[in-house]
Amino acid sequence: MTAHDGPQGLEAQFEQWRQYVLRRRELQAVDADELEDHLRGSVDELVAAGLSPDEAFLVAVKRMGSLDDLSREFAREHSERLWKQLVLTGDSGSPVGGTRSVRDLWVMLGCAAGAVVSVKVPALFGLSFADDGSFYARNFTLFALPWLAAYLAWRRGARRTVIAALAVLFVLGAVAANAYPLADDSQSVVVTSVHLPIALWLVVGLAYVADDWRSSRRRMDFIRFTGEWFIYLVLMALGGGVLSAFLFNTFAAIGIVPEAFVSQWLLPGGAAAAVVVAGWLVEAKQSVVENIAPVLTRLFTPLFTAALLAFLVAVVWTSHGIDVEREALLLFDLLLVVVLGLLLYSLSARDPLAPPGPFDKLQLALVVSALAIDVLVLLEITGRITDEYGGTPNRAAALGENVILLVNLAWSAWLLLSFIRRRTPFAALERWQTGYLPVYAAWAWIVVLVFPPLFSFA
Amino acid sequence: MKVAKDLVAASATPMVLGILAEGESYGYAILRRINELSGGELDWTEGLLYPLLHRLERLGHLESSWQAVAGERKRKYYRITDRGLAELAEQRRQWDTVVGALKEIWHDRAPLTVHPLEGLA
Numbered sequence: 001m002t003a004h005d006g007p008q009g010l011e012a013q014f015e016q017w018r019q020y021v022l023r024r025r026e027l028q029a030v031d032a033d034e035l036e037d038h039l040r041g042s043v044d045e046l047v048a049a050g051l052s053p054d055e056a057f058l059v060a061v062k063r064m065g066s067l068d069d070l071s072r073e074f075a076r077e078h079s080e081r082l083w084k085q086l087v088l089t090g091d092s093g094s095p096v097g098g099t100r101s102v103r104d105l106w107v108m109l110g111c112a113a114g115a116v117v118s119v120k121v122p123a124l125f126g127l128s129f130a131d132d133g134s135f136y137a138r139n140f141t142l143f144a145l146p147w148l149a150a151y152l153a154w155r156r157g158a159r160r161t162v163i164a165a166l167a168v169l170f171v172l173g174a175v176a177a178n179a180y181p182l183a184d185d186s187q188s189v190v191v192t193s194v195h196l197p198i199a200l201w202l203v204v205g206l207a208y209v210a211d212d213w214r215s216s217r218r219r220m221d222f223i224r225f226t227g228e229w230f231i232y233l234v235l236m237a238l239g240g241g242v243l244s245a246f247l248f249n250t251f252a253a254i255g256i257v258p259e260a261f262v263s264q265w266l267l268p269g270g271a272a273a274a275v276v277v278a279g280w281l282v283e284a285k286q287s288v289v290e291n292i293a294p295v296l297t298r299l300f301t302p303l304f305t306a307a308l309l310a311f312l313v314a315v316v317w318t319s320h321g322i323d324v325e326r327e328a329l330l331l332f333d334l335l336l337v338v339v340l341g342l343l344l345y346s347l348s349a350r351d352p353l354a355p356p357g358p359f360d361k362l363q364l365a366l367v368v369s370a371l372a373i374d375v376l377v378l379l380e381i382t383g384r385i386t387d388e389y390g391g392t393p394n395r396a397a398a399l400g401e402n403v404i405l406l407v408n409l410a411w412s413a414w415l416l417l418s419f420i421r422r423r424t425p426f427a428a429l430e431r432w433q434t435g436y437l438p439v440y441a442a443w444a445w446i447v448v449l450v451f452p453p454l455f456s457f458a
Numbered sequence: 459m460k461v462a463k464d465l466v467a468a469s470a471t472p473m474v475l476g477i478l479a480e481g482e483s484y485g486y487a488i489l490r491r492i493n494e495l496s497g498g499e500l501d502w503t504e505g506l507l508y509p510l511l512h513r514l515e516r517l518g519h520l521e522s523s524w525q526a527v528a529g530e531r532k533r534k535y536y537r538i539t540d541r542g543l544a545e546l547a548e549q550r551r552q553w554d555t556v557v558g559a560l561k562e563i564w565h566d567r568a569p570l571t572v573h574p575l576e577g578l579a
Contacts, residue, residue, distance in 0.1 A: 033534070034508060034534050037484070037485070037486065037532070037533050037534070038504060042486065064504050065503055065504065065505065070503075070504060070505045072505070073503075073505035073506065073509045074505070074508070074509050076509060077512050077513050077516075078509075078512065
């Protein structure tokens with residue numbers, strides 16, 4: 001007789017077995033109950049036949065066969081379980097998970113309501129969407145993102161120092177957006193409206209990684225979160241558009257035109273709430289279905305590579321210089337952002353231990369062709385930026401971004417190459433990308449805080 | 459001798475419905491009963507039985523309820539419904555046809571498997 005024998009040891013073994021069963025998505029708590037009863041029946045019979053409880057348990061588990069086979073058979077009957085896993089109130093079978101996700105739902109609803117109220121607060125001070133467009137353009141991220149950050153900080157159980165840092169950064173953002181005397185038609189307003197969201201989104205990132213902000217894995221999770229959040233937001237925007245159209249047209253059909261309601265309440269309130277709800281959805285459905293951003297990346301990496309290579313060939317073939325118009329630098333910045341996004345989201349879904357494959361080579365081709373195009377653009381532009389356009393905030397910001405992205409992609413290309421030649425592990429590339437996140441944050445804050453006075457609020 | 463997998467699968471539904479027509483029962487007891495009836499020749503796994511029970515429940519042939527047994531233990535009992543009885547009658551007609559036809563064919567032949575050499579005598 002071993003120490004495991006006896007009723008208590010047996011109960012512990014049943015509990016362990018149950019946890020093991022519940023890890024299968026195909027098997028739910030009620031199935032575990034039913035199978036456990038089966039296992040107990042089997043054990044009882046074997047004990048009655050003279051086996052010790054320990055032996056009986058082992059034999060009974062062995063008789064049941066492998067859990068793989070079992071869950072495959074269950075999956076055939078319950079294929080819906082592999083699809084709908086997102087339940088608003090969690091698994092009713094497990095009380096602990098249930099209360100946790102119910103509380104989660106309420107906190108999320110509170111934060112979403114807070115975001116809706118924040119959008120409408122300025123209206124109390126006489127600021128309307130129609131007349132103070134520039135105020136709303138500068139501040140729109142300040143209405144919703146603090147609430148998303150609050151929800152994430154709550155979920156992560158952030159420490160006080162982190163919460164204080166978050167609060168300080170959001171206040172700093174509000175100061176940057178509103179304290180400088182920027183004219184409504186100045187370039188600086190546009191530059192601030194573009195860069196403040198980036199800076200604040202990375203503050204949300206700080207809330208996301210609040211439990212372990214130095215960890216490269218957590219930062220990668222934030223990159224994944226960003227992609228999925230964006231996709232949910234786009235989907236909700238589509239749904240919201242359909243809802244508003246129906247609301248507008250059905251009411252218009254009976255002679256009531258709800259234009260003010262739709263444009264003053266439904267759209268701004270819905271957008272602010274959607275920011276928080278999208279964050280909650282990503283958190284709630286982690287690992288429920290395959291993440292979408294990496295799938296899109298897989299689809300579009302070959303297509304973008306082909307497009308960029310075709311463009312390069314065309315430039316060389318026609319020996320036509322790239323025509324650098326006013327918006328050109330911005331266009332090529334966006335190109336680099338897209339390439340970086342494609343790189344990031346394939347990194348995020350890659351098994352770090354897998355050996356280099358054809359897709360990695362394809363990515364190297366993508367990054368190198370984007371770099372080649374960007375170098376051409378920079379050569380074209382360096383002459384002009386100093387004399388023709390001079391130092392406007394637009395130009396300086398776009399150029400700064402270009403340099404930051406260029407450095408990132410150049411080093412990524414180098415790391416990809418050494419990974420393909422098996423000189424460095426894949427993790428080096430991942431660490432480089434996650435370590436680079438503070439650089440974007442620093443630049444966005446510099447543009448928002450330092451640029452307006454530097455360019456004398458032009 | 460083991461009964462082939464396909465045959466086990468094909469006969470599973472009438473077997474379960476037939477056992478439950480005798481009275482309500484639960485998974486482990488159903489498996490024991492099948493074992494008993496076939497003298498241990500029918501190799502049923504839990505992966506066959508429980509998904510089948512869930513499917514028959516979904517189709518309305520069975521209904522189930524959780525009952526407490528021996529203290530805190532809960533057990534899921536299955537009961538056949540009227541629909542299930544109708545289905546059982548239909549399955550039975552089909553099986554009778556198949557079995558009847560096979561019997562006709564094999565009517566005056568000695569079983570092939572046991573002693574093939576004796577057949578020559």
